[in-house]
Amino acid sequence: MKVDLSIITSLLSVDAGADRVVPPTGFTARLTLFTAGAMAFLAVFALALSLASGRRRQLAGRACRISHLADLCPAAQMAAQTERALKILSETPGVSEARALDPDEQRALLEPWFGPDLPVESLPVPQLIEVRETGAGYDRDGLRLRLQAELPGAVLDDHTRWRKPLVQAAGRLKFLGWMAILLIFGAMGAMITLAANAALAANSQAVIQVLRLVGATDAYIARAFVRRFTLRAASGATIGMLVGLVAVLLLPSANAEANILTGLRFQGLHWLWPLLVPVLAAIVAFAATRWAALRVLEGLR
Amino acid sequence: MFSGAVRSVIELDEVAYSYGGGELLTDISLRLAPGSFHFLTGPSGAGKTTFLKLCYGALVPTGGQARLFNRDVRSLSRDEVAYARRRIGVVHQDCQFLDHLSLAENISLPLAVTGQDKLAAQSNLKELMTWVGLSARAGALPPELSGGERQRAALARALILSPDVILADEPTGNVDWEMSQRLLQLLVELNKMGKTIMIATHDLSLIRAAKSHVQARVLRISGRKLQLAGADL
Incomplete structure (x- = not known):
């Protein structure tokens, strides 16, 4: 397709009087303004949903690579048993890192159920070991069999089973978010084409x-x-976009227990993404109006 | 593309124009030489406006050949038609303006569309508005103008690019006798500057009044054909 760069440069030029030949009033002006505003507002939310889903997916994906080993044994044997478990894990192919959680970390895990002042040290709480796996992963059944033989009290809690559907769901939500953005800009283009056609017909x-x-x-x-x-x-x-940003800002922020509903706010550099929305809207309006204008003009001599 | 000296600015060769199944004009042949002055007469509905539109490429003949500056109208691209119109100033009977722009902006519209230097344009504009007696009305909107002011403004807009040809369709149709004489005088002055002029009018008194100032040919459309109307004035 032939691109006329002079049209783009003149669009960006500072000659504010260039479009004065088009009468400034009319419902098409309000329609375009409202449509672009409403669509940009929705686009900000779709973007927030998509980015939040992406973060959820990443988190869940990372969590899939972490298992927990709970070592249930009498307190007197705890240190030795933990040592043994760590040694087994270090010898297991596919395990990249294994470390015993300290009491503070264990307390933090139990806090949602038992409150903040739980005396973990005085309770028969099993020692938890965090197991991180490599990309290839480890042989779960093989590890379970070895643990059964050497540390009968140890339980391997594999999170993959319940976290994988979460990863998939977050991935689909992210995809839907991007699809929604595409549809929003498509609808915006259609509305602006209609408005431009109406304006051109009224002004012909x-x-x-x-x-x-x-x-x-x-x-x-x-x-x-x-x-x-x-x-x-x-x-x-x-x-x-600005109204959408304020609305997103007013949403609850993500926290340790965050789920998809409480983690919709943009994070870090993601706050810059919505700035693209007016730029994309301008590009869509440019293409839609130019197409409509040239079509109408072809019919006139 | 449309620059340089030409033998004739507008040539019609056995031109016919049909619309809606009926033939409006037939077998029209005419050559407008540079610097010539023509009147076009005929009863209302005879096809004077259609004839003028054929002369500036707004209509394409359905038969014969129309040439603008030695180029066949049919061979012109849309952009080339636009460039040709920059050399043909048109004054319409209904004086079309953009009602949301001031008089000065309307008159300078041809300068804006051709992207001419703004300083030079301002100077041309002031000079022209003074010449047509509208300098005090520069900021007025078209609906605020009288019939005579609109006609003079339309003439000023037609002239601002210093075209080779002026085509005026009933330029004195909505003005009183005194104003029509003033407009005629402006057109005669332009002809003396070397511009080719064609005025479509059914006002024979205007043609008689021009007699003492300019040598003009009078053409008449009658029975769908173009004829020379009596002796040259």
């Missing part, structure tokens, strides 16, 4: 014929409409 006698009469080329006329609609869409989308 009053504006376009006068411009043709004084020697305006199709590119000039299209540029006037394109510039007007692109700036309107970008303005509406900026407002919608």
Whole structure:
């Protein structure tokens, strides 16, 4: 497709009077502004959902690589048994790291159920060992058999079974989020095309014929409409994006017990992603209006 | 593309134009030489406006050949038609303006669409508005103007690119006698500057009034054909 760069440069030029030939009022102006604003607001949420799902997926994916070994044995033998378990794990192919959780970490794990002041040291709580696996993973059945033989009290708790569906669900949510963004921008393009068509039809006698009469080329006329609609869409989308950002900011922040509903806020550099929404809206409006304008102009001499 | 000296600015060769199954004009042949002055007369509905539209490429003949600056209208691209129109100033009877722009902005519209230097454009604009007597109305919106002011503004807009040809469709249709004489005087002055002029009018008194100022040919559309109307003035 041939791209006329002069149209893009003139769109970005500072000649604010270039689009003054298009009458400033009318329902199409409000329609474009509102549509772009509403769609940008929705796009910010779809983006937040998609990015949050991505983070969930990453977290769950990482958690899939961690198992816990609970060593249930009398307190007197605990240290020796733990030592033994760590040695077995260090000899197991596919285990990248194994470490015994300290009492604070164990207390933190139990806190949601028993409260913050649980005296872990005085309770018959099994020693937990965190097991991190390599990408290839370890032979779970083989490890279980060895543990059964050498440390009968040890229980291997493999989180993979229940976390894998979470990873899949988060992956699908992320995909749906991106699909929603695509649909939002597609719908925005369709609405702006309709608005541009309506504006062009309404102005074909009053504006376009006068411009043709004084020697305006199709590119000039299209540029006037394109510039007007692109700036309107970008303005509406900026407002919608800002409102969307405030709404996302007001959502509960993620915490240790965060799930997908409490972790929708953007994190870190992800806060910059919504800035792309007005830019994309402007690109969509530019393409939609230019297509509509050139189609209408082809029918006039 | 449309620059340089030409033998004739507009040529119609056995042109016919049909619309909706009916033939409006037939067998029209005419050559507008540079610097010539023509009146076009005929009863209302005879096809004067259609004839003028054929002359500036707004309509394409259904028969014969129309040439603008030695180029067949049918062979012109849409952009080339636009470039040709920059050399043909058109004054319509209904004086189409953009009602949301000021008079000065409307008159300078051809400069804006051709991207001409703004400083030079401002200077041209002031000079032209003074010449047509509208310098005090620069900021007015078109709906606030009288019929005569609109006609003069339309003439100023048609002239701002210094075109080779001026085509005026009933330019004195909505103005009083005094204003029509003033407009005629402006067009005569332009002709003396070397511009080719064609005025479509059914006002024979206007043609008689021009007699003492300019040598003009009077053409008449009658029975769908173009005829020379009596002796040259």
